[in-house]
Amino acid sequence: EWVDLVEIMENLVRNTSLQAKEKGLDIQLNIRDELPLILGDGLRMEQIFMNLLTNAIRYTNKGKIVIDLQRVADRHVLVSMEDTGIGIPQEELKHIFERFYRVEKSRSRQYGGTGLGLAIVKQLVELHGGQIQVHSQSGTGTRFEVRFPMDPVKEEGRK
Ligand code: ATP
Ligand code: MG
Secondary structure (H helix, E strand, O other): OEEOHHHHHHHHHHHHHHHHHHOOOEEEEEEOOOOOEEEOOHHHHHHHHHHHHHHHHHOOOOOEEEEEEEEEOOOEEEEEEEEOOOOOOHHHHHHOOOOOOOOOHHHHHHHOOOOOHHHHHHHHHHHOOOEEEEEEEOOOEEEEEEEEEOOOEEOOOOO
């Protein structure tokens, strides 16, 4: 099915805004370009970004979450999500997509969770032919980048 990422992100931001507001967090959604529809599974696409967004909210205690949607050289659609949260230590970054991997025991006790979220996210991104990258700095924040190929795409359909 043809999936509209803009619609998915708008719904997710709407559905999490209360949760974010309770923590005093601002969520910004920037649609930088006219985006094509992407061939994929809408529910699974939603699951990808729901996981990333609930992580961003869970692991951020103050500041904001900025989500950018853009096209890169007519070849990829890029969704980036940046938070001003607790970050991930450099030496742990290469493990966070592993099943059941959670950063630091004390942190895990404080925030809960099973450590499956990002493993599922990575699998679902790759099933759609996409790629996921993470950049993070302990104490400063985290940025996830998800890229989907614009092949095949449908340019019409959303205004
Ligand atoms: P689950 O998603 O299964 O409820 P979880 O959030 O602990 O549990 P993942 O989503 O796989 O598991 O994330 C793995 C670990 O990566 C987390 O335990 C957390 O320490 C770290 N992490 C993930 N996203 C962020 C983020 N935005 N900021 C800081 N740390 C993060
Ligand atoms: Mg998670």
